[in-house]
Amino acid sequence: MPFKSYLEAINKEFENHSYGQNPVELYEPIEYIMSLGGKRLRPLLTLMSANLWLYNWQKAIKPAMAVEVFHNFTLMHDDIMDQAPLRRGQQTVHEKWNINTAILSGDVMLVAAYDLLLLVEDRHFKQVVRRFNKTAAEVCEGQQLDMVFAKKKDVKKEDYIEMIRLKTSVLLGFAMELGGIVADADAESVDLLNEIGVNLGIGFQLNDDILDVYADPEKFGKQVGGDIIENKKTWLLLDALEKSVGSEEAKALEGWLKKKKFDANEKVEAIKAIYDKLEIKAEAEAEAKKYFRKATDALNKLAVSEDKKQVLRLFAEQLENREN
């Protein structure tokens, strides 16, 4: 089963899914954000994981959707906190409606995620909720850390990795673990699935940081250099700050970070030049590779046939080499 069929099945289920009717002011924004699309990475991972065992993967679609609904709930609330005007090229919910609507529709989306989890077998439900709760709390912790780091002076690269582990990666870990649980996988395999997902997630986010600077603008789909313009403390910036200590590059970097008024292109080019001089790209790629390698190692350990693993391997490769 190639993952395009999974994706079609997920999107079809989403089209037919109702979150609620009244009042429309509460439920319309949910339909809206869910209709904006996205890669549906998380539910795909759930279905691919479930399909590693002898299991009718279609029974995992609803629980898989819970992960995607939860993810979009965090986007709806994060966009308020980040005052983001756009999401996937469209107006964010708090822009299209207002902040109150985005808060409340988000809240009910979190409940909707738990509602979709109800559709796992009774014998798995408590374990699923326990793990989901842990994951959901960690995602909130990651978002809080992200906001703390934005104002903090001395953020270390390892702090940053821990932040993205919480904010992004644990949910990919849970998505895969969930697939294992519903397919009655043994405990060791369930743990390995989590490990694969978490490491894919960290690699994925590091690639995001790299693509923000080095993507081909025609393939990327959003503005290249967005993180640089906003002084976002990505792994690349933290690495550059660390490597440049005491050098001229450090002064130039600090100068750009402090500048309130600047030409966006000029700033992006200048900081990119500093990154190039410090060879940041290669280091970031090596760092990302490290996590993709950890994911592959865990996948290798998984006690299922190589044949079954093939789809996940292919998917992980595509994640590692993506251009947008």
Added chain:
Amino acid sequence: MPFKSYLEAINKEFENHSYGQNPVELYEPIEYIMSLGGKRLRPLLTLMSANLWLYNWQKAIKPAMAVEVFHNFTLMHDDIMDQAPLRRGQQTVHEKWNINTAILSGDVMLVAAYDLLLLVEDRHFKQVVRRFNKTAAEVCEGQQLDMVFAKKKDVKKEDYIEMIRLKTSVLLGFAMELGGIVADADAESVDLLNEIGVNLGIGFQLNDDILDVYADPEKFGKQVGGDIIENKKTWLLLDALEKSVGSEEAKALEGWLKKKKFDANEKVEAIKAIYDKLEIKAEAEAEAKKYFRKATDALNKLAVSEDKKQVLRLFAEQLENREN
């Protein structure tokens, strides 16, 4: 077991409960809002309900706390939406910290509520979560309706009752139902408990509306007339608007509602005088009594000994006759 012992047990458990440690920015606001106190009405109802059957009520404390944590999550988010500066006489979370903190700490509180529900027996867990999800979504629907009504012209009294049923009462219904479920009560009794709770909740909220206008300021603990000053469409105002159609009182009422600048005391006294002339207080009291009566009727039907029911009866009476 008088309910003061329940209250002590609940508050002691809350003092010892940890929601999480890191980052402190995320968890401190939760400790803060939970420390502001309140009547702990909902967990009390859970424990009293559980104790109607042969059941060690102490086993219901953690699930009972889930209802209180959920309630306080809704307060944290509602206070943002209502731009409320104070909660129980203290700064609201978004005032003391900021809006982002109140959004995110609220989110993790909702997860914390599900975490406390995990502590029911395995055989009850799915039923509890299913009913909790339904209730939580309804509470959000009620809050959305409340915001819609604030801007809507022709709100009817029955729309208002439906709004407070969702926003306030269904959670009291769930709190009682939860007590029954954990104590292995039969399905009919569980439904009756829900019915008692919902009707107590509507009566409770109608009393709130009455107290806002007619409470003894020395006993009330907050500003009398707050709803009047804000043009809040309470049952009393809706009843007055309905009863006064075409009369002089209607003109006077509309005049006050439109006035942008006014002396607060003068407005409160003037609208109170209109209410008095239209005999709104007696009607509101009769309406509240109707729901307390429904609660008592359901309590009467409950197949447990009168002896066991006594605490709940006393508690319902205190709710009906409360002065703050």
